[in-house]
Amino acid sequence: MESIMDAVKKMEGYGQLKKEYDRIKQHVLTDPYVISFLEQNPDLNQSSIEKGLTKLYEYSKEKNHCSNCPGLNLCPNLMQGYQPELAADRNAIEIYYEKCSLKKQDEKQKSMSALIRSYFIPKDILQASFDRLHSIDQDRREAIGAAWDFVKAASSGEGAKGIYFYGKFGVGKTYLLGAIANALAERQIPSLLVHTPEFLREMKSSLSDGSFNEKMELLKTVPVLMLDDLGAENMTNWVRDEIIGVILQYRMMERLPTLYSSNYDFTLLEEHFSYSQKGGLEQAKAKRIMERIRHLAVPIFIGGDKNFRTFQ
Incomplete structure (x- = not known):
């Protein structure tokens, strides 16, 4: 056959x-x-x-x-x-x-992105890193050092205290917050970075769509909260007492670190919070807010004559 x-x-x-x-x-x-x-x-x-x-x-x-x-x-x-x-x-x-290495890197980046939640923050800020800050001038080195110390403390579970970065427009405050968020994500620590004025406007509209409580819970309980451009919002009694005050009170009681960026130092920020829609000033309420901020964060001035964007 x-x-x-x-x-x-x-x-x-x-x-x-x-x-x-x-x-x-x-x-x-x-x-x-x-x-x-x-x-x-x-x-x-x-x-x-x-x-x-x-x-x-x-x-x-x-x-x-x-x-x-x-x-x-x-x-x-x-x-x-x-x-x-x-x-x-x-x-x-x-x-x-x-x-392959590219696949692993892509998955790592997606995993990190999942650990960083943000509202109204530019994409370039969400890609910020300490590696790109090595050439920054001396006026900003103290702030960079304080930021890195915060990352190390938060990673070790030492109960890191927050930071209040302040300085004029364009000195790199928001970028530094982004670098902190990415460094925390590499260490599997979730954070939330929000542009405060825009987010507070959204909070007002969320009263009608039913998402207000969910957003408040997120800001109160996220392991690391970063409030960018604090003081640039339109101040109202409701924003101060029912949003910012409630969030900071909870985080102070739970010892959850909060970081800030602002154009104002503590004195000017207190004046901003003392504004009253009814006329006059509500200094006692402003001092109560500032007490929570001082308790939660160390003020760090960011100087520099050149706009930070010239370093990128």
């Missing part, structure tokens, strides 16, 4: 097919990646190599894709973001896939 192989050999085109197979086999077995694998596994015999030729071909093709990587989004591999590896198991060739 004629064997299947003998029958196949008689089929029209078999010769061309065999020629193409031999060409591919030669190409695979002369691939530097495949040669390296075979040299590391000298126990593999010819029969094992023949049986594993399909896996060697896949490995060669995918590995060369990786060596000419076009970027994670354009990855042509069967499993985007995964690179092939070979193993010799009981004289048989096996192929498996592992995440």
